[in-house]
Amino acid sequence: MFILFMMLIAVVHAQSISNVDFDEIHSQVSDSNSSFYYPDLLNRIAKFDTTQNDLHFKYLYYGNVFQDMYKPYGKNPHDDLFQQFYNQRKFSKAIEHGRQIMADNPVNIRLAHKMAVCYRSIDMIDTARFYYNLYTGYMKTIYSSGDGLQSISSYVVIKVDDEYMIFQIVSSK
């Protein structure tokens, strides 16, 4: 029992949660020589780079918690306008605000999905595909973090809203 308790303490201390090693991620996203240096990952997003793989998305998603832009309970001033135009199906207007939100923090799963819908609706298929890749990249990252069946193997999310995205899919299967 004591050994088990000490193992749990070690897990918590090392900042590994489920399959996510936050210490290692912090080290990689802060190292300018790493392929996962956070400013470089952001640059690739800004340039609509579609060559990012599952690992890039993992560092982009979980590495976000070490950035100043990480505000899981914050609200962007463009959020309401984006949603308003999106609901009115004024997709070009919605995109203007969506891009502002993405510029502040591109780790936004729900928005990535809606941006894909917006661009698809105005027949900008390549850009729609970019945002859809972003959406699926983040979702796959969360799926890879665990199986969600127990606390020890939970899905690890960096925003409470993200759990509802996963939940909607699992519960509708």
Place this chain on the structure above:
Amino acid sequence: MSSQSIVINEIGTFDLLAIITKGQKKIKGQKKVKALYFNISKPFESLGQMLKQTE
């Protein structure tokens, strides 16, 4: 979703979301998922820091 609760244990902080299994398709050899655990330690830590700063 039928219920949501917060679980705090020695591993971290979790949202436990219970799923209504009635609408789920049966997959041979797999049990229906009744609940999902989400680790929300990072957003919780951030919330704690935010509250500290406003104090």
